[in-house]
Amino acid sequence: MIAIFRDVFLGFVRVHILHHAAKEAIYGVEMMEELKHHGYDISPGTLYPILHAMESAGYLSVQFEVIEGKRRKYYRATKTGVRALQELRKKIRELTEEVLE
Ligand SMILES: [Zn+2]
Numbered sequence: 001m002i003a004i005f006r007d008v009f010l011g012f013v014r015v016h017i018l019h020h021a022a023k024e025a026i027y028g029v030e031m032m033e034e035l036k037h038h039g040y041d042i043s044p045g046t047l048y049p050i051l052h053a054m055e056s057a058g059y060l061s062v063q064f065e066v067i068e069g070k071r072r073k074y075y076r077a078t079k080t081g082v083r084a085l086q087e088l089r090k091k092i093r094e095l096t097e098e099v100l101e
Contacts, residue, residue, distance in 0.1 A: 018085045021060055022077040059084055
């Protein structure tokens with residue numbers, strides 16, 4: 001993939017993650033399917049490091065739950081994550097108003 005698309009798409013992926021994690025607890029596979037639905041073919045090798053980095057940076061919190069004998073990691077947006085999302089929304093609105101006019 002051309003570098004500029006990859007960079008921009010990975011930014012969009014982070015916005016999707018924050019958006020969904022602010023609404024409800026999400027887990028990796030579910031997020032991957034959601035993104036596929038939007039046309040982002042993202043591998044676990046790309047998605048999981050993004051989730052971990054967003055967790056380390058304080059945007060996501062993690063909770064473990066056991067579902068059918070498997071330990072699953074659920075992510076939710078933290079207060080910092082929700083604030084970041086609000087800032088991103090402004091930037092997205094501004095950008096779309098300009099580039100989609
Ligand atoms: Zn989405």
